[in-house]
Amino acid sequence: MVNIIWQNPILLILVPLGLAFLTPIIGLISKNFVKYVPVLGMLFNLILSIILLPKVIINPIIISIAGWKPPFCINLFVGPVGIIFSILISLIGFLVAIYGINYIKKGPIERYNILYLLLLTGATGIVLTGDIFNLFVFFEILCISSYALVAYNQDKNGIEAATKYLIQGSIGSAFILLGIGFLYGLYGTLNMADIAQNISTVNSPTLFIAMALFIAGFGIEASIFPLNAWLPDAHSSAPSSISAILSGIAIHIGIYAMFRVLYTIFGINNVFTFLAIVGIITLLIGEMSAFKQTNIKRILAYSSIGQMGLIIFALSIGTISGISAGLFQIVTHTLSKSLLFLCVGYMIYHTNSMELSSLKGLGKRMPLTSFLFTIGTFSLIGLPPFIGFPSKLSIILAGLKAGGILFLILIILMLCATVIEGVYFFKIVQIIYFREPEKQDRIKPSFTFLLPAIILAILIIFIGLYPDLIHNILNKSAGEFLDKLSYIKTVLGG
Amino acid sequence: MNFLYQNIYYIGAFGLIFIGLYMAAAKKNLIKIIIGLGFIDTGINLFLIIIGYVQKGTAPIFSKPGLNPAQMVDPVPQALVLTAIVINVAILGLALGLAIRLYRHYKTLNVRKIRGLKW
Amino acid sequence: MRKIISFILLIVIFVGIYFALAQIPYGKNKMNVSKHYISNGLKENGAANIVTSVVLNYRGFDTLGEITILFIGAVGLGMILFGFETKKKDIKPASLILKTGCKFLFPFILLLGIYIFIHGHLTPGGGFQGGAIIASGFLLNYLGCSKKRISEKGINIIESLGGAIFIVIGLLGLFLGDYFLLNFLPKGAVNTLISGGIIPLLYITIGLKVGAELSGIIYKLME
Numbered sequence: 001m002v003n004i005i006w007q008n009p010i011l012l013i014l015v016p017l018g019l020a021f022l023t024p025i026i027g028l029i030s031k032n033f034v035k036y037v038p039v040l041g042m043l044f045n046l047i048l049s050i051i052l053l054p055k056v057i058i059n060p061i062i063i064s065i066a067g068w069k070p071p072f073c074i075n076l077f078v079g080p081v082g083i084i085f086s087i088l089i090s091l092i093g094f095l096v097a098i099y100g101i102n103y104i105k106k107g108p109i110e111r112y113n114i115l116y117l118l119l120l121t122g123a124t125g126i127v128l129t130g131d132i133f134n135l136f137v138f139f140e141i142l143c144i145s146s147y148a149l150v151a152y153n154q155d156k157n158g159i160e161a162a163t164k165y166l167i168q169g170s171i172g173s174a175f176i177l178l179g180i181g182f183l184y185g186l187y188g189t190l191n192m193a194d195i196a197q198n199i200s201t202v203n204s205p206t207l208f209i210a211m212a213l214f215i216a217g218f219g220i221e222a223s224i225f226p227l228n229a230w231l232p233d234a235h236s237s238a239p240s241s242i243s244a245i246l247s248g249i250a251i252h253i254g255i256y257a258m259f260r261v262l263y264t265i266f267g268i269n270n271v272f273t274f275l276a277i278v279g280i281i282t283l284l285i286g287e288m289s290a291f292k293q294t295n296i297k298r299i300l301a302y303s304s305i306g307q308m309g310l311i312i313f314a315l316s317i318g319t320i321s322g323i324s325a326g327l328f329q330i331v332t333h334t335l336s337k338s339l340l341f342l343c344v345g346y347m348i349y350h351t352n353s354m355e356l357s358s359l360k361g362l363g364k365r366m367p368l369t370s371f372l373f374t375i376g377t378f379s380l381i382g383l384p385p386f387i388g389f390p391s392k393l394s395i396i397l398a399g400l401k402a403g404g405i406l407f408l409i410l411i412i413l414m415l416c417a418t419v420i421e422g423v424y425f426f427k428i429v430q431i432i433y434f435r436e437p438e439k440q441d442r443i444k445p446s447f448t449f450l451l452p453a454i455i456l457a458i459l460i461i462f463i464g465l466y467p468d469l470i471h472n473i474l475n476k477s478a479g480e481f482l483d484k485l486s487y488i489k490t491v492l493g494g
Numbered sequence: 495m496n497f498l499y500q501n502i503y504y505i506g507a508f509g510l511i512f513i514g515l516y517m518a519a520a521k522k523n524l525i526k527i528i529i530g531l532g533f534i535d536t537g538i539n540l541f542l543i544i545i546g547y548v549q550k551g552t553a554p555i556f557s558k559p560g561l562n563p564a565q566m567v568d569p570v571p572q573a574l575v576l577t578a579i580v581i582n583v584a585i586l587g588l589a590l591g592l593a594i595r596l597y598r599h600y601k602t603l604n605v606r607k608i609r610g611l612k613w
Numbered sequence: 614m615r616k617i618i619s620f621i622l623l624i625v626i627f628v629g630i631y632f633a634l635a636q637i638p639y640g641k642n643k644m645n646v647s648k649h650y651i652s653n654g655l656k657e658n659g660a661a662n663i664v665t666s667v668v669l670n671y672r673g674f675d676t677l678g679e680i681t682i683l684f685i686g687a688v689g690l691g692m693i694l695f696g697f698e699t700k701k702k703d704i705k706p707a708s709l710i711l712k713t714g715c716k717f718l719f720p721f722i723l724l725l726g727i728y729i730f731i732h733g734h735l736t737p738g739g740g741f742q743g744g745a746i747i748a749s750g751f752l753l754n755y756l757g758c759s760k761k762r763i764s765e766k767g768i769n770i771i772e773s774l775g776g777a778i779f780i781v782i783g784l785l786g787l788f789l790g791d792y793f794l795l796n797f798l799p800k801g802a803v804n805t806l807i808s809g810g811i812i813p814l815l816y817i818t819i820g821l822k823v824g825a826e827l828s829g830i831i832y833k834l835m836e
Binding site: 008010014017018020021022023024025028065072073074107108111112114115118121125133134137138140141144145147148151152154159182187188189190191194205206208209210212 | 645674678693
Binding site: 508512515554555579580585 | 616619620623627630634646647650651661662663664667668672675676678679682683685686687689690693694735736737739741827830
């Protein structure tokens with residue numbers, strides 16, 4: 001029970017939603033103010049999430065909507081994992097909104113900001129809910145906003161990528177809804193804790209089909225191996241601020257939803273070994289495909305696919321150290337990939353081309369931007385003073401601790417993939433710094449671009465140097481994911 | 495035959511989903527793919543309502559005082575279907591808008607030919 | 614080739630689903646949560662239509678998400694079709710039957726829609742159904758007598774206000790009673806128009822909003 005109204009976690013969802021609804025009216029009053037609405041909304045979310053973090057680590061907060069007791073109502077389960085994701089979402093949302101103030105210049109700006117806020121609202125709703133149909137509704141909010149935002153530029157590539165994304169994404173949503181239907185038909189309730197309590201009373205084929213449907217449905221959004229055909233097109237044809245949001249938030253939320261359903265409702269079983277293998281295959285295919293691309297945004301998109309495979313592998317190890325390592329890698333990837341996309345967006349804005357060859361010599365023309373880009377790449381590869389190093393190290397340690405010959409082989413494959421990743425990222429850095437540019441002028445970066453990029457870079461270096469700051473929080477949250485019984489007890493009251 | 499008679503609704507719902515998936519996966523015209531998505535949605539909504547059916551049940555509305563609550567159909571899947579229909583309307587609207595734009599750019603709706611973005 | 618592969622894949626999925634469905638018999642009473650809703654819904658809410666009390670009170674958060682999705686659909690469509698020049702082909706004027714029919718039928722269709730969503734808590738129906746009927750009235754108006762049209766600004770304002778009022782009503786529940794969407798107005802006698810707490814208010818809001826949005830979508834697609 002939360003006594004202070006302004007600290008009620010439901011405001012994390014309601015305030016951005018309300019601001020998004022009011023934006024057309026704000027747009028009627030003053031057209032220029034519309035650009036600042038997402039900034040304010042996400043700033044509020046960020047401050048509220050940080051305030052709630054110490055409370056939530058002690059005890060998860062349960063908020064019931066409309067005053068009835070769970071399982072007869074929808075409840076929000078605000079646990080450590082939820083608040084960490086909420087902090088990440090609001091941080092990246094805030095920074096990219098600042099970037100977007102000057103980056104998005106033509107087109108229907110007001111609608112862009114509405115959809116941007118709604119995408120982040122959907123993402124926050126997914127991580128905070130405790131009811132499976134509510135998860136589906138917020139997941140749809142996220143997906144539909146991203147379908148529309150990918151097509152923002154209205155050029156040939158954007159519309160085609162958005163169409164492919166839409167068709168595959170809606171088939172995925174159909175699968176999830178089928179899975180929910182099966183679960184409801186078996187148990188008669190939609191509350192995640194209630195289903196988790198009853199799950200042992202029915203035997204396998206229906207549950208297996210339901211689980212397969214959920215993995216397929218959420219896997220399309222999370223881009224697991226056979227289901228990721230939409231990602232390279234969508235992430236490379238969207239405007240760069242949207243690519244940063246998609247790569248940094250949307251696909252991670254897909255993975256969160258999949259693992260929340262798998263861990264909390266279904267519990268641990270053999271499907272995790274299968275997922276670990278699929279994760280490593282995704283990693284290898286992502287990195288190898290990135291190797292022969294010449295379009296810089298497609299390289300980053302394939303690298304996202306690879307990193308998703310890595311995160312899935314880490315999260316399916318099934319132990320506390322594995323989940324904590326997976327969460328750490330999510331933090332790394334979010335910060336680094338957003339930084340990379342912001343820098344690349346700025347570079348493309350000035351050179352007007354997305355090919356690798358046009359990045360020649362930008363080290364001399366835009367020194368600060370190239371430096372920030374280099375920080376992003378090094379942290380993704382996993383070099384020491386940046387955040388990528390402790391996160392990859394903890395994945396390897398978790399895999400080795402889990403034991404078994406299978407995990408050993410997978411770890412070796414993961415290291416090979418890291419080497420490939422290093423090769424192509426170094427190639428890009430070499431093109432930026434060590435080739436001669438075609439024009440010789442210097443470009444001064446603007447304030448709205450520098451501020452988010454520098455904040456991200458500072459976070460990357462700071463957490464890289466002191467990883468223990470987050471390690472404790474992540475370990476506790478990993479405990480929440482694994483501990484099905486305490487989840488049920490917290491929600492249903494023993 | 496008795497099996498068919500008992501499960502006819504399930505067969506209907508999954509038949510619709512099956513047809514829809516086939517159309518979305520294997521047809522060439524973009525409009526047919528979008529219609530296939532509509533089929534999938536209808537099939538899933540039908541499946542959800544079937545889950546909530548109780549034998550000889552009526553609509554869960556207390557229009558006269560004294561109706562027996564044990565003979566009412568499950569109201570929760572009906573709420574789920576309301577939401578699902580609205581979601582699918584929004585997706586179909588977006589898909590049609592994108593199809594209009596795509597036709598403007600490429601002058602054809604053949605999905606095999608719309609391959610501007612290759613590997 | 615592609616057709617054969619997809620066909621085989623679908624057969625496999627279908628067979629798997631058959632084995633899964635064997636666990637869910639048709640027509641059996643498997644309600645856990647719904648038993649509580651049906652037996653206690655009347656006392657706790659005052660609305661005679663249990664589906665309405667489920668949609669707006671017990672699972673009201675999903676309804677909030679749903680109107681958000683409709684809002685996203687309308688805004689997204691506006692974004693995709695922004696600045697779309699239509700070649701003005703000369704539209705054949707509608708036939709005489711359609712013109713007179715539409716002028717005559719349009720107010721009745723609007724009335725039917727408004728009736729359905731105001732009585733959402735007493736009879737089957739509700740905000741979404743009523744809103745769809747209103748939108749089809751506007752479609753008829755567009756097809757038949759294409760002179761009168763509601764301005765786009767008005768549609769946008771109704772949409773935003775509808776969503777904002779829904780959230781404000783919910784927040785009032787939060788301030789007055791510590792739960793979002795708490796039913797804080799008195800529940801009148803069963804089966805009268807003023808009953809069921811905040812449910813009629815919410816449905817009126819939803820009905821107007823959905824009607825406005827669907828009309829907006831139809832207009833944009835027609836342009």
